[in-house]
Amino acid sequence: MQLKKAAFRRIGAGFCGTVWALELNHPPAQEYAFKREDGGPGRSLEKEYEMHKLVLHAMELYEQANISRPLHVSIPRCHQFMKPDDSWWSENLERFPDGYAPCNTLRSDRIPPVGQQTREILIDKFCPARLVSQIKDSDANRDCLIRPYLGRHRYNSKRPKSGFTAFSLRNFPLHLDQMEDLEIPLTDLVIYSELMAETLAILHWFGMMDANDVEFVLAPPRKNGKKPAIISNILGDHVMWILAFDCCNEISFDIEGVEQAVRAFFKNDPFYPRPTSSPGLWSAFRVKYxxxxxxxxxxxxxxxxxxxPVRFIDGVESKSVKA
Structure with a gap:
């Protein structure tokens, strides 16, 4: 009698598709994430695969260059792009729930989820009281990655408090005022800003891409392989990761390319600090970039x-004043 293979569980979803992985107690496959192209129209995992390889190559060029500060951001390794007729499906389709069909799928490193202690800190601090027990018992909320929104406050005069009380730890948006509520040291917020600036500069000038719609998350470091500097605060030991490259586009090294990069900066989620809403962190970002x-x-x-690069920074500052 053949034993049924361990099932994949869905650990995330976005416009491009759904993300799956094995349970964390199933090594070594637990180290991989599988992104299916079953989301909205107009998105291509094959393009993401190609752009992901370009990002990794840009980071390699940066590490090899004679530059004063080593790279600190983490990037998932990109392992395989599978089409619907790939032999991988004959061995793994049964791991998905009934009704799922083969489709374009990308296999890459899984970013380690945030640990229980950190999850409970976020729940106790920000979850509506009536949902605390439910969220702590939720299986889905084990798949927690923190999205550091240095460019936005959760609540201010322009963003009043909402009556919407849903709560999820998946891709948890941690806004600047929430980081301050958690008493994350300013020195660490500056490090987050500089990491984003450094990474954006690498993608622009070594990767020749606009970095459109890339995502930054805070999560534990990978268990094996090269590790960047680890940041330790109330969120535990963590590093900054970057992912999601399917919307990135090539840029030219001229004014048109700079303008394209400026547009991409503002189309992205508010990871980067802004000249108006977070001027102190923007100053650190500006200098590092x-x-x-x-x-x-x-x-x-x-x-x-x-x-x-100065034209890019000037473009962001000019557009921020007009916004």
């Missing part, structure tokens, strides 16, 4: 490109 960009472009022969 220009510094990293200048060091990258100094590696190239064409020195006329050195003004492009």
């Amino acid at each position: 220009i510094q990293t960009s200048s060091e990258i472009l100094a590696e190239l022969a064409d020195k006329t490109l050195l003004d492009l």
Whole structure:
């Protein structure tokens, strides 16, 4: 009698599709996440696969370059792109619930979910009281990644408190005022800002892409392989990860490319600090972005490109004033 294979469980969903993984007690497959192309129209996992490889290559170029500060952001490794006729499906389709059919699927590293202690801190601090017990017992909320929104406050005069009381820890948006409520040190918020700035500069000038709709999350470091510097505060030991590359597009090294990158900056979720809503963190972001960009472009022969990073920053500041 053949034993039934361990089932995949859905750990996330977005416009592009759903994300699945094995339970954490099923090594080594627990280390992988499988993203299915079963979401909205117009999104391509094959494109994400190609852009993901470009991102990893850009990061390799950065690490190899003679640049003053080592890379600290983590990127899931991208392992395999499977089409519906791939032999992988004959071995794994039964792991999905009944009714699921083969489709384009991407296999990459699974970003480790946030641990129980950190989840309970978030629940106790921000979950509506009547939902606390339910959320703590929820199986789905074990799949917790924290989205650091340095560019937005949860509540202010322009964003009044909502009566909507649903609560989920999946892709949990942690706004700047919530980070302050948790008493996360300003030094750590500056580190988050600099990591985003450094990464954006790498994607722009080594990756030649606009970084449209990329996502940053705070989560534990990977268990094996190279680890970046670990940040420790009330959220536990964690690093910053970057993911979701299917909306990224190539840019040219000219004014048109800079303008495209500025548009992508504002189309993204409010991960990056803003000149108006978080000026102190924006200052740190600004300095780090220009510094990293200048060091990258100094590696190239064409020195006329050195003004492009400042033009990008000026474009963001100008658009922020008009907004």
